[in-house]
Amino acid sequence: MSSSLFALAALVWLAFSILVGMPPWAIVVLVAAVAGGTWGINRIANRAGSPGRRQAALLASSFAAVVSVFGLIQLVPYGKSHSNPPVLAEPAWATPETRELMVRACFGCHSNEVVYPSYADIAPISWMVASHVSEGRSKVNYSEFDPGRRAFKGTVAAIRSGWMPPGYYTRFGRHPEARLTDAEIATLIEGLRATPGLSRG
Ligand code: HEC
Incomplete structure (x- = not known):
């Protein structure tokens, strides 16, 4: 149940990402990071106890993974530099x-x-x-x-x-x-x- 919810969310994210032009590598990195994060957090949460609430724990883990991944990717340097090198030569525009x-x-x-x-x-x-x-x-x-x-x-x-x-x-x-x-x-x-x-x- 929770895993199909996860798959659905990943599909919605995939469709949206393609429609707005997200590069394929970014889609793969983000889906993998959220899936891996959910798995890791859920393992720790389950070890801490609370049996019988596995669905809720999984959803909470998934939410925590999304939030952490979003926070962590802000530290990646790629895309931060909004460079504009000097203008060297433009075409001789007609008008x-x-x-x-x-x-x-x-x-x-x-x-x-x-x-x-x-x-x-x-x-x-x-x-x-x-x-x-x-x-x-x-x-x-x-x-x-x-x-x-x-x-x-x-x-x-x-x-x-x-x-x-x-x-x-x-x-x-x-x-x-x-x-x-x-x-x-x-x-x-x-x-x-x-x-x-x-x-x-
Ligand atoms: C959102 C960014 C973006 C905008 C805006 C954009 N382009 Fe592009 N353009 C690209 C990308 C990315 C490619 C390479 C696509 C590919 O090869 O599949 C490209 C490829 C091209 C090429 C092909 C060059 C070659 O390889 O032969 C031409 C010509 C071109 N664009 C002209 C234009 C013109 C003219 C406009 C405005 C009307 C424009 N582009 C607007 C991103 C953009």
Whole structure:
């Protein structure tokens, strides 16, 4: 009974984590830590007595494990540094509006001008944000524009196909500024086509 409750909670956490873009390793680490913590705390609690209240003890152990894991992961250094390296080179944006729309929809992961929300200080959200930013920057960084890198030419295609910004970024009402209207997308694509190095052909 309690173990199926635990499995259900893990499944809900899994589904939610995937929908908001939590990296798979973080999901695995957290589920393993909570499961291990529950097992360990429950063993100690059972040794202390109180037979016949195993269900309640297990639930209490699980709750204690969630709270302890949440506290302990705040000590992990990963994700704490909200770095923004210097801006080296941007594309020669066709219009100021092209840049504005790119800032709204893309600079949160593909620039050295990332605006970190206050909740990005709290693990595991901080881990999620750090992984999106480091992966995003490593693919294309519009603050380190390099016309020789082919990936930049995929900018228009990434937007037109609806691939970028990723669905998880704007889900559940987050980052409303990045949710561009059809008209804004059309304006952006037109601007990007007129900006050297951001489209194919
Ligand atoms: C939430 C963070 C995030 C936002 C916001 C975001 N991206 Fe990305 N982007 C990523 C990640 C992560 C990848 C790598 C995905 C992969 O390879 O599966 C990526 C990949 C890309 C690539 C592919 C590069 C290559 O490998 O060829 C392009 C181009 C791109 N993004 C452009 C954009 C544009 C344009 C926007 C804004 C409209 C945008 N992205 C918004 C995170 C983001």
